[in-house]
Amino acid sequence: DAGVIQSPRHEVTEMGQEVTLRCKPISGHDYLFWYRQTMMRGLELLIYFNNNVPIDDSGMPEDRFSAKMPNASFSTLKIQPSEPRDSAVYFCASSPLEIGGASNEQFFGPGTRLTVL
C-alpha cells in the first residue's frame, strides 16, 4: 500500500489566491482527518470525515476554509482567499474503524507545505 498520498508537496502562492490541497487516504479506511501544523499552534485538527461525511469541522479557522470528500478515495481542503497567516504544513491522515470509533493509530501523509506571500 502506498500510504496516504497528498499533493502538492509544496505550494507557494500569493495572498488572495485560491489554494486546493488534495488527499488520497489508505484504501478501506473509514476516517479521514485534515490537520494544520505551525510552530505557533502545533498540530491542530481542522476537520474530519467518517465514511465521506464531515463529522466535526469545529477546527476550521474561518469561512475561507472548506473541505470536501466526494468519495472514499479523495478529499480536498480549499482556502479561498488565502492569507499569509495560512502558511503552514497541512497534513491529511486516515484511520480504520475500531470498536467505538476511529483507531488510535492514524496514518499520516507527507504533508503539503503551503507558503502564502
Place this chain on the structure above:
Amino acid sequence: GESVGLHLPTLSVQEGDNSIINCAYSNSASDYFIWYKQESGKGPQFIIDIRSNMDKRQGQRVTVLLNKTVKHLSLQIAATQPGDSAVYFCAEKLETSYDKVIFGPGTSLSVIP
C-alpha cells in the same frame, strides 16, 4: 491562554542510553493516551497507546507509563539510536469523542552519536 510561540522542550541523549520523554495532561476524562513520532519532513507516525485503566504498556524498545494520580505520561526508549531523533507527541483521546485525537506540543529528541 495561548502560547506566544511554541518552544519545544529538547532532550539530548547519547546513543545507546535510555531516553525518557515526559508529558503532562490536564483532562481526566481521556480514555486513551497515545505517542506519535515525527521525523523531520514527515508526518507523525503512531508508536504506542495505552488505555486509561492501565499503568504500563510495553512495545518494541518502548515503554509507556501512565500515572493518573499526577496526570503524567512518559515514553521510555531503550538503547536510543540515531534513528530515534525526532519530535515526540503525546496525544489523548477523550471518552466524549472516540474519533478525535488531541495532540500535545511535542518534545524534540536529539541522539548524539
